Amino acid sequence: MHAPDTPQPPMGLPPLADRLSSGAAAGLGRKLFFDRRLSVDSSVSCATCHVPIQGFTQYNITTPIGRSGQPLQRNAPTLYNVGYRPHLLADGGAANLAEQIWGPLLNPQEMGNHSQDDLIGRLNQLTEYQLAFTQVFGTEVTQAALEQALREFELTLASADSPFDRWYFEGDDTQMSAAAKRGFFTFMAADCEKCHQMQPGFAHFTDEGFHNTGVEGRSISPAGADAGRATATGILTDTRAFRTPTLRNIALTAPYMHNGTFENLLPVVEYYNQGGSKDPLQHELIRPLDLTADERSDLVSFLTSLTGSNVAQLSRIKP
Ligand code: HEC
Ligand code: HEC
Incomplete structure (x- = not known):
């Protein structure tokens, strides 16, 4: 049950199971999110890889560059709607937001x-954080308070009320183009929704499951192969399976797939249309779809209609 002061979620999403404790904690989390002093040499902040105006991911690069100058193995996922995810990371390897922050x-x-x-010691030497943590949590900087602040900020990033939501859930025809509406029916007919699922009364566009869509298997090089879900479970048939990402705000969150292999949405749709790759473990729903060029372009219009109405507000640069 959520507390009465929980903000209403935007249309198309359910209330968050976790309530927000206070705006003040989220505000402190926001400050931390942008602060490069959270890295050992003050070089990067969370926002370096999860760039707010780039859909809280990094769209200019396949995967973020690590401290050694080498690209990281995976693409930075969007943080929009991350508060709804029951497990985190492309392989589900982190259970919740508090635990996840210690990864990066x-x-x-x-x-x-x-x-x-x-x-924590370094942050406690900064008077501004000593004061801010005392004000918000009544303690100096502690592990739990740091986790709580960043998590509260991430919970504020719920974004929906898109043209699609207004059409589908409210019957408002005016903001959804004819192409996007046709694209929705193609999305259903092509079985995209079997994995990018909608729920009764709202839509996350994910089943929160893990599937092999053949993306990693396009180029299995023994040295670089990402085992995906199998890394977390050790189960052989989970090899190269990755979490179904939400499609909300998808037009803002390029590049696509766990390894950022596609720069744009049309190549993603073309990839599905041709039936994925030759990975022997590929899911049976990934098969040649025989969509016409118009249907493929309609599908992209539909995906583009999933951008929430509050993204400008959520991605504003200053707290
Ligand atoms: C150097 C780049 C980089 C930095 C800095 C970074 N992240 Fe990430 N983040 C990533 C990548 C890459 C992933 C995906 C890893 C994976 O799937 O295994 C990720 C995943 C996540 C996820 C999981 C999202 C999901 O839907 O599963 C969250 C939450 C997150 N980061 C929050 C943060 C926070 C908070 C910080 C700062 C404390 C931060 N990140 C710093 C690159 C970065
Ligand atoms: C078998 C389940 C399944 C089906 C069917 C499916 N998808 Fe996916 N989709 C996934 C998974 C899993 C990923 C993530 C793959 C990865 O990270 O390598 C994904 C990724 C995507 C992405 C990129 C998301 C991102 O944030 O990077 C888009 C866009 C997408 N799918 C659209 C579609 C469309 C359109 C269809 C129908 C033509 C479809 N999907 C059918 C499971 C599925």
Whole structure:
């Protein structure tokens, strides 16, 4: 049950299961999110890889560059609607937002902190954080308070009320183009919705499951192969399966797929249309679709209609 002060979610999404404790905690989390001093040498912040005006991902690059100068293995996913995800990361390897922050904070390739204590100690030497944490949480900077602040900020990034939502859930015809409406029916007919699922009364456009869509298998090179879900479960048939991403705000969150292999939406649709790759573990729904050029372009129009009405507000640069 959510508390009475929980903000209403935008249309097309359910209330968040987790309530927001206070605007103040989210505000502090926002400040932390943008602060490069959270990395060991003050070089990168969370926002370096999850760039707000780039859909909280990085669209100019396949995968972010790590501290050694080498690209990271995976693309930075959008943080829009991340508060709804029951498991995090492309392989589901992180259980919740509080736990997840320590991944980038401690990864030598990402923010490079030597330990939790090291970072917390450094933040406690900054008077502004000492004061802010005391005001919001009544303590100095602690592990739990740091987790809570960043998590609260991430929970504010719920974005929907898109042209699609207004049409589908409210019957408002005026904002959805004819092409986007046709594209929705193609989306259903081509079985996209079997994985990018809608729920009764709202739509996450994901089943929160893990599937092999053949993307990694396009170029299995023994050295670089990403085992995907199998990394988290150890189950052989999960090899090269990745989490079904939400399609909300998809027009803003290029590049696409866990490895950022597609720069634009049309090549994604073309990839599905040709039936994926030759990966022997590929899911049976990924098969040649025989969509016409018009149907493929309608599908892209539909995907583009999933951009939420509040993205400008959520991606504004200053707190
Ligand atoms: C150097 C780039 C980089 C930095 C810095 C970074 N991230 Fe990420 N982030 C990524 C990548 C890459 C992934 C995907 C990893 C994967 O799927 O295995 C990711 C995944 C995530 C996820 C999971 C989202 C989902 O839907 O599963 C969250 C949440 C997240 N990051 C939040 C943060 C926060 C908070 C910070 C700062 C404390 C941060 N990130 C710093 C690159 C970065
Ligand atoms: C078998 C389940 C399944 C079906 C069917 C499916 N998808 Fe996907 N989709 C996925 C998974 C899993 C990924 C992530 C793959 C990866 O990261 O390598 C994905 C990724 C995507 C992405 C990129 C998302 C991002 O943030 O990078 C788009 C766009 C997309 N699918 C659209 C579609 C469309 C359009 C169809 C129908 C033609 C479709 N999907 C059918 C499971 C599916």
